[in-house]
Amino acid sequence: MARIAFYAALKSPHHPVASGERTIARNLMTAIEKPRHSVDLASEFRPFDKNGSPKTQNAFLAEADAIAKGLIAQGSWDAWVSYHSYYKAPDLLGPVVSKTLGIPYLSIEATRASKRLGGPWDQFERKAMDACDAADVLFHFTARDAVALWRDLQDHQLLVGLPPFLGRETLPEPARPETPLILIAGMMRAGDKLASYEIAAEVLALLEGDWQVEIAGDGPERARVEALMAPFGPRVRFLGGLDEAGMTEAYRRARAFFWPGVNEAFGMVYLEAQAHGVPVVAQDRLGVNEVVSAAGLCAVDRPKALAEALGQLLNDDAFHAARSAAARDKVSKHHLMGAARNTLWGALSPLISETP
Template identity: 40%
Template sequence: MRIAFYAPMKPLDSPVPSGDRAVGRLIVRALEMAGHEVIQPSRLRLWLKEGSHDALAEKERLADSEAERLLADFARHRAPDLWLTYHLYHKAPDWLGSRIANALGIPYVAIEASRAAKRRTGDWAYGFAAVDTMLEQADMVVASHRLDARGLAAVVPEERLTILPPFIDAATFEVTGPRLLERGEPIRLLTVAMMRAGDKTASYRVLAEALERIRDLDWRLTVVGDGEMRDEIMGWFDPVRTAWVGQLDAAGVTAQYAQADLFVWPAVREAYGLVFLEAQASGLPVVAGDANGVPDIVYEGETGFLAVSGDAESFAKALRLALSDRKHLARMGAQARESVSGRHDIQAASRKLDAILRKAQDIHTKRITGSCRKLPAS
């Protein structure tokens, strides 16, 4: 299939590193691995940081203008066979793809969609209502985890709703051998996250407070990340026990995974956290906050330990438990690697994604045929 891939939240060539950009690029790779031709027809960003009726309506007008341009282009050149929108929710309604798919009469698929019912009223109401219409139009709606799927089930029929678990290319995270956590050496903790205001800063605050509660244990922390909140955040951590290495490229981050013993991140209000999969693929067990989809990729007692999201005391207890048995921690690291390879690797995700798109085609055909049957005879 020729697939139009569109990310209303942020274009895939954005210079700003983020989890959503990384996931979007992985989805494109998975599509290409399945033999599909992927085009990215527009860089129009429909995402808003702050919601209001007027601001959202202006984004809709921009999408209308862009849709006219693209439809004219598709009339001259080959049009896509299917439109795939990545990250559909109230802050980034897809007025562009939904209009084009309807005009071309092609299947419309929304991947990593979510629906927060509390946004039905208030500043985001216009975007929430628009997304509900798009979910109704979609031939398949794909959630990333069970919590999002439950929210979507209120408006999306079971036949058109599925879950595609988060995935990575596990082969890029090599493990040279089992970790040997010898007594007498500090356990090497690692965290990888940008230092932005908001949820990232909140997570760093929880981590700093939790580590303060386990000062009696033998550990060292390495922090990979940078951003406008760096000076404030780094002031919360013990400078003797903490090494800050700044922002690194992919190879540099992979090297840090290989040198650590335990990955730690509170994940306050995060969707799921791609870094948890990367760390586990590298053979690292994880201590994480149990926000949203994190329990779908960090398996309590098997590949890591979960704490109450945003609770520093709960996170400290999980850290203490993790650090209490070095041999068990090493075994969990091996299980974490196997878990990602078996459950969250791009190879399996590519096959499942291909099956989802094939099903969307079938549903689209049935919906069109059903609509045609309802038309009165001429």
């Protein structure tokens, strides 16, 4: 029986605030654990430096040194797996502990950002680079993530694609929409999320015929989002922030899922919608285009094309049925727990068998 140490520097699977980051960390732990093998959360240490402070980074480095010594003293793991090491929250534990214990070190969604060298995050970027260099296996979620990793890949390292996946073994029951309902879901905060809402409002203004929208999400910019949607009156309904059960019900009512996806890494909501058989309409952006098929993508800066794509899903039953079936098939083959487990253990198993 193998024991695997798991660590997520940016956000622990037990973090009190729900987010895509936390969901992915939890899903990874579940995917790693299987019969005769167990996974332990090695630490909840969170070395997150939001503002780029050398003083803060020095304090985290000192704290990490003490934590690593305690983990090394335990010395009972067969491999170490870390999730999401980057310049604001590098993995300060995995490389040290795994090297000292002589166990394999695997890193999921590690990134390099050499442009941060010489700046306020210089120390942390160097640590993020060190973590990349130390890994025996580097897993990447998207082709975009793989580019920098491939450029600096060392002879002893393996680079493995791990498609984003849902925390479920099978597909849910398919949606059964009874109205021309579009579901929009996203946090309501400044920056990229608000930009997606602004695009959504622009597209809805171009959408013809009978349609309704439900919006799942909340946040500090809710008043701004409500103002953007005010011209559409009762056609738009705000659901607020929903838990998993609430989102499931929202997907079941929806005929289409719409989220432009400004600077999304990939977006778990796209996979969730497609798992329910809800066809997606989004902008053709890096990351998004790896979880949404070409049929659901429209070029950036073409709001009319987005409106037409939504209109076709709302009004063409045969087209909608084909897109719905294709969406579920895509998720079933590539984005469920089983596929992720096979990929992770395909890299883990040989390393563990070689460990003395």
